[in-house]
Amino acid sequence: MDFSELRKAVEDVEAVDANAHSLVSLDSNYAFIHAFSAPHSLSFKRNLRDIAELYGSKLSLQAVEEYRRVSGMQSICSTCFKAARITSILIDDGLELDKKHDIEWHRSYTPHVGRILRIEQLAEEILDGDLADGSSWTLDSFTKAFVSNNIVTVAGEIFGLKSIAAYRSGLEINTKVTKQDAEEGLRQVLIARKPVRIANKNLIDYIFLQSLEVAQSYDLGMQIHTGFGDKDLDLRLSNPLLLRAVLEDKRFSKSRIVLLHASYPFSREASYLASVYSQANILELNVLVYLDFGLAIPKLSVHGMISSMKELLELAPINKMMFSTDGCAFPETFYLGAKKSREVVFSVLRDACIDGDLSIPEAVEAAKDIFARNAIHFYKISSANNGVSAANGVVSAANGVVSSANGVVNSQSNLPQKLNDGLDSDVSLVRLMWVDSSGQHKCRAIPKKRFIDSVAKNGVGLAVETMAFSSLIGRPAKGSGLNAVGETRLIPDLSTMRRIPWKKQEEMVLADMYIKPGEAWDFCPREALRRASKILKDEFDLEMKAGFENEFVLLKNISREGKEEWVPFDSNPYCSSSSFDAASPVFHEVAVALHSLGISVEQIHGECGKGQFELVLGYTICTKAADYLVYTREVVRAIARKHGMLATFIPKFSLDDLGSGSHVHLSLWRNGQNVFMASDRSSKHGISTLGKEFMAGILLHLPSILAIVAPLPNSYDRIRPNTCVGAYHFWGNENREAPLRAAAPPGTPDGLVNNLEVKSLDGTSNPYLSLVALIAAGVDGLRRHLSLPEPVDANPNPEIHQRLPASLSESLDALQKDDFLKDFISDKFLAAIKAVRKAEIDYYSKNEDAYKQLIHRF
Known part of the structure; x- marks a missing residue:
């Protein structure tokens, strides 16, 4: 069989990285060794070799670290993200890391960046603070601050919630936890010294259930850590089968959850849950379970990665499988996650064709689903050309109002705007907008096809002198230091893209000013x-x-x-x-x-x-x-x-x-x-x-x-x-x-x-x-x-x-x-x-x- 078409599809698809974490500065105290599995493991040796080959450095950890130091953050980020071919990243910024960059910073390296809100870290941040009136925290005041003042406030600006309950008290969530038990759990947490770390099972279960209700109301997915992790996790309590009580609770029948990390070593259990909790299989409305294999790839050996992926596909529908890198702290982790995922997915799909499970055209479509389309559907970031073209990161407004299950009105255009249907829509022009030094609004109108093909990623040129124009004079002000020599680049911030209400066949998007992609211009007001x-x-x-x-x-x-x-x-x-x-x-x-x-x-x-x-x-x-x-x-x-x-x-x-x-x-x-x-x-x-x-x-x-x-x-x-x-x-x-x-x-x-x-x-x-x-x-x-x-x-x-x-x-x-x-x-x-x-x-x-x-x- 000729697998060249499948290999090309896997290599060319621009991936949606549905679960990642913030990058850190080069001078962070978070050691680069954390980019790898344990030293001397098969994964460590393979991944170090892959990075050395990418950089053209000698094959040693010290040589790679020296290359990073000499090259600088901008250079290594550009190299890694270009090689990874990731067009959209959803970042859980709740992991505490020394000198981590904020979400906005990451937009320099990928067209679209969205946020995933980690619920336990949010709860701890709230309890570390004080109430405005000086009173002590109660369960009611905490719930109001946690749900109404925080999650609901940002529900229109995030792509999903995330729980690490597995790290705290395990996945056997008590769906009948009482307010009295949660109140007592809160009291015990507050007795401990700050900073707060919530490990009380009753309080963790209460937070999980409150969050899942909000996620369901706002049609947000919930990511759940399952399977292996760091040493502070009890692996016995991270088996996804422990979630059955939640999955069977009718309160959450409209929820959508995703089991992270291939649930390794419980991949077969995760596959089973994804197969039985599927609206396609039963008439009754129920929770939907999806799977994400990030972290298992690239942290396992080659055999481990392939076998885990095959176990996921033994029962789970292909449209429930999602790629992510679980990239964290270092751009190399995004590169390794993407590189090994492409290799593993190709190997697994090729074997499926050889075994007769799939035809080659079906495998090609499966690759596109796994790397982009499934995440686009789950996180509601539908993109141009079904997420597999160069326009993967184009954002457009989803106008209209959706009523939630509990009567809350949620404006879809308030979300970090969804990746658009591209050339299939009736939009003909996109206005690229900025505000100059004199306060005037400026714009360039770009035909939609050109915007998708080029401008969304590369921007358009603008003479630097324009940032020295005054209100009524179209030439640079004397003494401004700017003249007709030089050009900056206007690159759209795709999270600001909106359908123009009074011109339905046009969209508008705010632009940032760059010297080149990844390097902001000093004269950019939004960057300032x-x-x-x-x-x-x-x-x-x-x-x-x-x-x-x-x-x-x-x-x-x-x-x-x-x-x-x-x-x-x-x-x-x-x-x-x-x-x-x-x-x-x-x-x-x-x-x-x-x-x-x-x-x-x-x-x-x-x-x-x-x-x-x-x-x-x-x-x-x-x-x-x-x-x-x-x-x-x-x-x-x-x-x-x-x-x-x-x-x-x-x-x-x-x-x-x-x-x-x-x-x-x-x-x-x-x-x-x-x-x-x-x-x-x-x-x-x-x-x-x-x-x-x-x-x-x-x-x-x-x-x-x-x-x-x-x-x-x-x-x-x-x-x-x-x-x-x-x-x-x-x-x-x-x-x-x-x-x-x-x-x-x-x-x-x-x-x-x-x-x-x-x-x-x-x-x-x-x-x-x-x-x-x-x-x-x-x-x-x-x-x-x-x-x-x-x-x-x-x-x-x-x-x-x-x-x-x-x-x-x-x-x-x-x-x-x-x-x-x-x-x-x-x-x-x-x-x-x-x-x-x-x-x-x-x-x-x-x-x-x-x-x-x-x-x-x-």
């Missing part, structure tokens, strides 16, 4: 925000969440003295019902469009200015909040245009009317808890020590921050006294004349503060750079333990309170003298930003009415 967020996380174990208020003016077109002119939509007062009613057709479409994009809207209402409205977004992690703000502005402008109107976010449309801002609400989070808010009412001002230090840093650097967040001379026409914007340098408790306001929205306990509102931002600012500036200032406050002065809770007195910069010139001068951004934005990028601001000053000083043109740009 990721870097700032990482500093906040690494140094203080904090995440910043943000929610934006969007003020804008709706304009209508009229003819006056034979000339067309844009004028405010109406002149009704604040929160006018008639004003909203007149514009409700616009806002109905806006709300529906934003919902389809997975963006939460809290409220829409008329503002104080003529034709002015405000749209308030829900808060989320700051990197995502910036993305959502970009899409929100796009939606508002597009829907208004569809209705014959023009929506403008410029700070001051009319100099004799109130201006429009883009206020942002900030909070700090740790282990699922808002730690900006004080833990009890005795704390001064209701703000935690961390919150006060962070806020003090922002207040100190606010004059300089204005040059980033209020980027145009027109911005300072808005920042005037007695306009509820904040023209003086102070903070206040619920004082709307304060540029920084401690906010306590409804639902906040009395005497406490929920978040910090920063009013200085406006709709012409680059949201990524604005949040970078705020994080940088806050981090300075945390590093130096700055003290927050007393608030001003009255109208500011010009004779007492210092005025904030009244012009872009003044704020730029403040930025020139302040170095708080040095660790967050490169010197070259900061120089370009300053040059753009200087160009704005020069241009508008000579063209006083030029700001009127901005309604078409912002």
